[in-house]
Structure formats: structure tokens, C-alpha cells
Amino acid sequence: MGRVMETNRTSRDLVLVGGGHSHVQVLESLAAQPLPAMRTTLISREVMTPYSGMLPGFIAGHYASGDMHIDLAPLCAAAGVRLIHDEVRGVDLDSRRVLCAEHPALHFDLLSINAGSAPATGTIHGADRIGIAVKPIHRFIPQWEALLGRLRAKPDRPVRVAVVGGGASGVELALAIDHRLRVVEGLEHVEMMLISAARELLVGHSPRAGRLLLAELQRRGFDVHLGARVVAAETGVVETDVDGRLHVDEVLWATQAVPQSWPGDAGLVVDADGFVLVNDLLQSVSDPAVFVTGDAATIDGHRRPKSGVFAVRQGAALARNLRSIAAGDAPAPFRPQKHYLALISTGDRRAVAVRGAWVASGRWVWRWKDRIDRRFIARFRPGSRHEPSAGLS
Secondary structure (H helix, E strand, C coil): CEEEEECCCCEEEEEECCHHHHHHHHHHHHHHCCCCEEEEEEEEECEEEEEHHHHHHHHHHCCCCHHHEECCCCCCCHHEEEEEEEEEEEEECCCEEEEEECEEECCCCCEECCEEEECCCCCCCCCCCCEEEEEHHHHHHHHHHHHHHHHHHCCCCCCCCECCCCCHHHHHHHHHHHHHHHHCCCCCCEEECCCCECCCCEEECHHHHHHHHHHHHHHHEEEEEEEEEEEEEEEEEECCCEEEEECEEEECCCCCCEEHHHHHHHCCCCCCCCCEEEEEEEEEEECCEEEEEEHHHCCEEEECCCCHHHHHHHHHHHHHHHHHHHHHHCCCCCCCCCCCCEEEEECCCEEEEEEECCEEEHHHHHHHHHHHHHHHHCCCCCCCCCCCCEEEE
């Protein structure tokens, strides 16, 4: 199981797993005001952590890679947090240890997990070998750049690119790719396809938003297959339960999210889909010393879509509650919004805004989204609050 790293037990240990949208706000809070008698460690498989809200803009060609990434090293240094560049393989709840791939096991008194998710492709035969999964983003980006290289190398024959998934992330991804390939790269030989098991786009949002984005896809010449579940994939082909075998040259998976398995394997109570079940304090319902946020968690009684918007909103609440627990005070409930604002870009510096039944679209929505995203990223740049002073371990 790995040996335990030597610790000074005169202080308590807070271990943060994952450098996601919630945890960067915890680091921001610690930089402003350290926790007394609490040693904090962040374990992250990436040192440059991506902000998912800017991924479509990056794909479309509006942002450089550096625009959408947060450098965890100076952020941790400013917060006085030890940064371990590694991947977590498991947790031993009985001995209070986090088990890493390459580092010794780490003791914790408080544990916070903000570790993300991946597209659900386990029921699609061949999906583990064919195509590119959008999450985790750090793996997607180099695969996307390789895909671009392949398409640039084939300018003389038609190429079909399929995005599988009709939720907000799938539609946004498809439209961003279309803009990048046709407008930025000038690759007129690319034909775009979107496939969704649902009979309408953006299930869970206003039907009007789904219809608006379907019209946008059709206006751009997408081959759209709704109510068609992909059941298998092989080189050059995806097979659906309705339309049979469809020829495709490239496939991108943006299906519903599935969790990492190790939190449930550790014994934390999970929901029917395998996401860690937490209360409204963001604590595991089975272990109050463990907090879970973002895609990895489901709040008991408040099921919401797996979207970065919730990880962002949970960040401030998580920081407050970790601080309260460390001080021996009572944490405060987090109340997720029932109707939240979704800003869905269409790749061409336009976007659709959706909140409940309200829907709006246009270039002004893109500018609004761009300001929100840039402002969020700017909070965590070196010099925004504290200058960096240390590096990695």
C-alpha cells in the first residue's frame, strides 16, 4: 500500500487531491489567510491546470494554451502549500492515507477531492481504442493538436469528424471545432457530424435553447443524428442503434460524465452512478473528514449536471468550510442554484445564454462570457495577490 511520509504530528494535515476549479479557490484563500496549525498539501497530476470554461475558445482558436491554464506552482507557493506532482491511486480511510502512483503515501486529517470526471464510453464497444475523449482535458489537448495535424495533412479528400454527445459540452465542442477547421484553418474538405442518444439537444436546459443550437448546427451543414445511441466504434466507423454504421474519420467523445473509481473503491458512499455522495456542507455522507466537490460529487438531494460552473461556485464555500473545520467552528451549508446561468459559445465569437426559461444569444453574450472567463483566470496569475516563492516537491 506504500509507506507513509514522515510527518510532524504537532500540526494537522489537509490534503487536497486535484487542481480543479474548487481547489484553486482554496489556494487563493490560503494565500490571503493561512490556516493556523494546519499543513496543506496539493496532489495534482497536472502542474498547469486547465480551466474548462475556456476550452471551447481554445479549440476555436480564440485563446492560446497559456490563456486557459493556471500554473499551480506559484499559486501553491503564495499559499504556503506543498505541491506534489503525481496521480492519486487510492485512499485508505482507516489509516488516513492518500496513496500516490510515485510518491510515498501521505497522511491526512482532512481530505478534499476535486478530481474531475471522464466521458461515459464504457458501454460503447471499441471506444477505449477509437477516438478522443474530451476529459480529462490535459490528455485531450495534445490529442486534439495531433488531430489537427492529421486533417491539415489531408487537404485533398473529404474527411468526416463526429462529436458524440448532445449536451452543452458536446454542442459547444462541435461548433468550436467547426469554426476552427473551416474558418481558421480553411479546411473546406471537413464534414461535421453530431450524434446524441437524446432526442433533443441540451436536455435539462430550456427546450428553446436546444432548438436554437440545433438550428445553428443545421445552418452550418452538420449531419445531426438525434435519438441515436452509439453502441460500437472501429476504425472509420461508428455504429448506432438507429442509423446503423456511419462512416467517420475522427471521433470525439463528449458523452455524459463518469467518475474515477478510486473514491468509491476506498469505501466512500457513492450514488447510483458512482459519484461520491456529499451533504450540503460538501462533506462525504459517510466520512465527515472528507470533502468532495465538482464533477466527482453529487450533493444529496440536489442532483445537478456535471459542469465546471458548479465546481467554481463550490470553491468559495469549500474554502470557508475547510477553514471553519480547522478552527473548530461549524461549517455552513452550500445551496446549489436550481436555475443557473449557462453560457454556451458557438465557436464564432457568439454565444447562447440560458437560465431557466430565459434564453438569449448574440455577440454580446460571447463578450460577456469572455470577460467572466478572463476575470476568473486572472485571479490566479502570479502577482495578482502574492508573488511566488517556492516550487515543486
